[in-house]
Amino acid sequence: MPTLNLKSTGGGLKTRKRGFFNKRFIVKSLICIIFYIIIFAIVMTSVAPKRYDLRVGDIADENIRATKDIVDNITTNRKIQEAVDAVPNIYKSDNQINAEIINDMTNTFEAIDEIRYQVQLKYKEMERQSQISGAQQQPSQQSSEDSQPDTENQRVDSKQDLPDNFIAELFQDFPIRLSTGDMNTIINGTETEITLIKTAVASELEKAIRLGIKTDTIASAKSDIIEALQRIQVSNEVRNLGINIASSLIRPNMIYDEEATLQNKEKAAQEVEKVVYKKGQLIVAEGQPVTIEQIEMLKELGLLKDQDVDVTIYIGVGILVFLLLMVIVFYTRILDRQALSDSKHLILIGLVMTLVLVAVLLFSRINIYLAPISAGAMIITILLRPRIAIVVNALLSILVTIMAGNDINVFLVSLIGGFFAIYMLSKAQQRNSQLLAGVLVSCVNMVVLLSMGLIFTSEISSILTTSLWGLGSGVLASILTIGTLPIWENIFDVITPAKLLELSTPNHPLLKKLLLEASGTYHHSILVGNLAERAIEYIGGDPLLARVGAYYHDVGKLKRPYFFKENQVGSQNPHNKITPNLSTLIITSHTKDGLEYAKKYKIPPVIRDIIIQHHGTSLVAYFYHKAQNGENGNGVDRDNFRYEGPKPQTREAAIIMLADCVEAAVRSISDPTPGKIEGMIRKLIKDKLDDGQLDESELTLKDLNKTAEAFSQVLCGVFHKRIEYPELKK
Missing domain, CATH: 1.10.3210 (Hypothetical protein af1432)
Structure with missing residues (x-):
């Protein structure tokens, strides 16, 4: 079968660029903030711990246990900081810089050789011209062996013998900056000394590269190279040339390895043993007088009425709710941009989540398993699309579980029941499918609770009672969905399959x-x-x-x-x-x-x-x-x-x-x-x-x-x- 030739000549599939802080972004941000506050308030209503009016010496009316794990942050943080500060910074050799230094050195030496070669050619040319001038009186025959210059141990008589423009042209593209004396040394130095200093410079630079050069040690590295070159048996001019070349080429090749350093610091921090007070640990026993130490522990947990609110709970719930809402944002930004392309859809999701959480809050006074949690997944599936409903159902399952005191049964009922509802409604397009989805959710909830009861409980009567509560949840979810669906359709102009x-x-x-x-x-x-x-x-x-x-x-x-x-x-x-x-x-x-x-x-x-x-x-x-x-x-x-x-x-x-x-x-x-x-x-x-x-x-x-x-x-x-x-x- 032929394939579509999609090479565009005038248009193409382009992505529209939008400003980050445009009107649509601001509106959506405000909507998210509003529903963040609403959801946060609903969840906090359920998870805020009971607070006690106790003083030192009072008799406790009930057992009081730690509501969460508590770390002695001051001592732990001090130990962590000490361990982190003891970790030295790690540097790694940058191979690219090493290669650049060697390459620059090679280019410099090749340029020196080329300049000396061109100088010898120039002198031969000048000598031939001189011979031609003398040949008017006594012509002489030039040997063919003179056509190539012999530079071995040969010294040019004087820089002034060469034209200035010729010298300027020779050093025009030289890799490093040279003084007039260095140029003179390159031209007039003997081949033996030039070769000797090049070898020494190459050796010292390679040695410095192997040892590593940091920003704060480059002066020391230069000093070491200068000291080594001072020991070379060459003229001062040639030695100074080598020192200048080495000083121009050397630079730091040790780069601070932030990632490795941080890893070592993190490892050191993780190895510090924390002082932890475990959740559920008994703090005050019923009928026992309250001691000063116990009062301090209750203060740390925020369980006393005469103290400020324990902000850590609010911070924890706030962060968790924020992260859960960000899951929706990341999902729509990466996988399904069209899902929330309209601000109305964002409001719709926020209202549905609020409705479900309020229903959970109300029904939890009767039995948490009776709450119509799956209604959120059903409404979102019908009004928007199944994929976003899966995300919303997962988030609601987590939030409801937190409100229920981290009950794993609630999480499984919410998650699995919602998924079955989404599957049922994504395949059906008739209005009666909503009622059938509710019946399916009821059966699934009952089976999940029955299974968990058989695993963790031996009381058959308790298992059956709990399962029956789950049976009512699916029916209530379908009733809530069917009853509110026309309202959602009319308010948000959402078109449903029906x-x-x-x-x-x-x-x-x-x-x-x-x-x-x-x-x-x-x-x-x-x-x-x-x-x-x-x-x-x-x-x-x-x-x-x-x-x-x-x-x-x-x-x-x-x-x-x-x-x-x-x-x-x-x-x-x-x-x-x-x-x-x-x-x-x-x-x-x-x-x-x-x-x-x-x-x-x-x-x-x-x-x-x-x-x-x-x-x-x-x-x-x-x-x-x-x-x-x-x-x-x-x-x-x-x-x-x-x-x-x-x-x-x-x-x-x-x-x-x-x-x-x-x-x-x-x-x-x-x-x-x-x-x-x-x-x-x-x-x-x-x-x-x-x-x-x-x-x-x-x-x-x-x-x-x-x-x-x-x-x-x-x-x-x-x-x-x-x-x-x-x-x-x-």
Whole structure:
């Protein structure tokens, strides 16, 4: 099967850049803060410990135990700090810097050799010129062996013998900065001394690299190198040259290894033994007088009424609630950006979580297992999507468990029951499925509690009683879901599967009107719906929304149905009597006309978005080319023949755009074959990609390739060949 060539020449899939502190971000942040405060207050109502009015010498009315593990922070922190301070900083050798030093040294030595070589050549040239001048009186024959200079132990007589511009050119690209004396030494030094000093410099630099050079030890390293070079038996000029070269090349190669140092410090801190008072440890025994030490312990735990509130509990709950809410933020930012693209969805999730937690708070006075915890997962699944419902259900399970005193049974009932509810409702699209989901949750809760009772309890009567409470939880969850669902739908304009099914029925007034007044558009929309639904099933999304959105995407053609080819019966085409500009205006206005029809018939906003976006800013190519071929064709502005947009913002809207143009174009193929159909599909998708129409959607190149395969499968079934029926002889 051919693959989709998606190399873009003009557009491409681009990511829109948004400012971090834009209006939408601020609104969402405020919503998160408000619900953070609400959820925090509800949880604190359950977890705040009981406080006692006790003094030294009072008799305790009950046993008082530690509500949490307590660490002697002062002593522990002092020991940790001492251990951390004793850990030395760790440095590591930077191989890249080492290589750079060696490379710079090599380049410097090669430059010295090259300069000395060029100097010898220059002197030979000067000598030949001198001989030529003397040859006017007595010509002499130059030996062929003089053509190559011999630099071994040869010293140039004087720097002044060479032209200044020649010397400047020699040292123009020298790797390091040199003094005039150093340049003179390079030119006039003997080969033996130059070689000796180079060897010594290389040896000392390599030694320094091996030993390691830190920022605070570089002066000492230079001093060591200078001291070593002082012992070399060469002239002072050559020695100074070596010292200058080494000083210019040497630099710190030991880099502070922060990660290794921190690891050692953390290891040292972890090895410090903490002084811990365990949770549940008896502090005050019933009937015993309270001692000073016990009062201090109760103060540490925040269990005395005459002291300030134990802020550590508030901090702990606050941090935990914050982290749990951040899970939703991270999930939507990384895995499902569309889930909370609308601030209303964020408010919806916050209100649902608040409703469930308040219900838990109320029902916990009867029995915590009766609380309709799974209602949150059920409502979010129906109103938004199963994936975000899974996250919300997990967070609610954790919060409810904390409110229940870390009861593992509550956590399992909440988590497993909610997951089963999500699975049930994600597969069903009828309203009675909500009641069935509640029954399923009841059964699951009862089984979970029964299983945990058999593991940890031997009292059968207690196990059965607890299981029956769990049975009522699922029923209450379904009642709460069914009772509040219409309220959520109306307040937040959220479209549910049940609502989509109502919109998809042919008896809907707007669809019936489309069938009677623009039957060609109606049947075109049905086929576009089949294409879009199949493609969304391939790439992921809401297939039902794609199908229903396709049904309504062209309702704007009702205003002028016969200006659209699919509604024209016969050869009369009203566009033949008007200008291309006017034709374009009529064609492009059907998106805005469709939006007006949708508002009139109270079609949900998500469908209205598809109607206005399904052409994006596409070019009306036919009338644009017609205008170009007409009078004043050179002055035609391409932008005047485009839809006003906006471009598709969701994958469903983008898929409907592609399905719309593909369905119309494939009908124009003469003698359609699977190969022709698929080739046309892939060409049209690439054209939309190149035109930038998919820039603001969530489609990837992989999605587009799957979309082409889905379209091809559907259209090949529609345009399959039929056998020719023979005429029966009478």
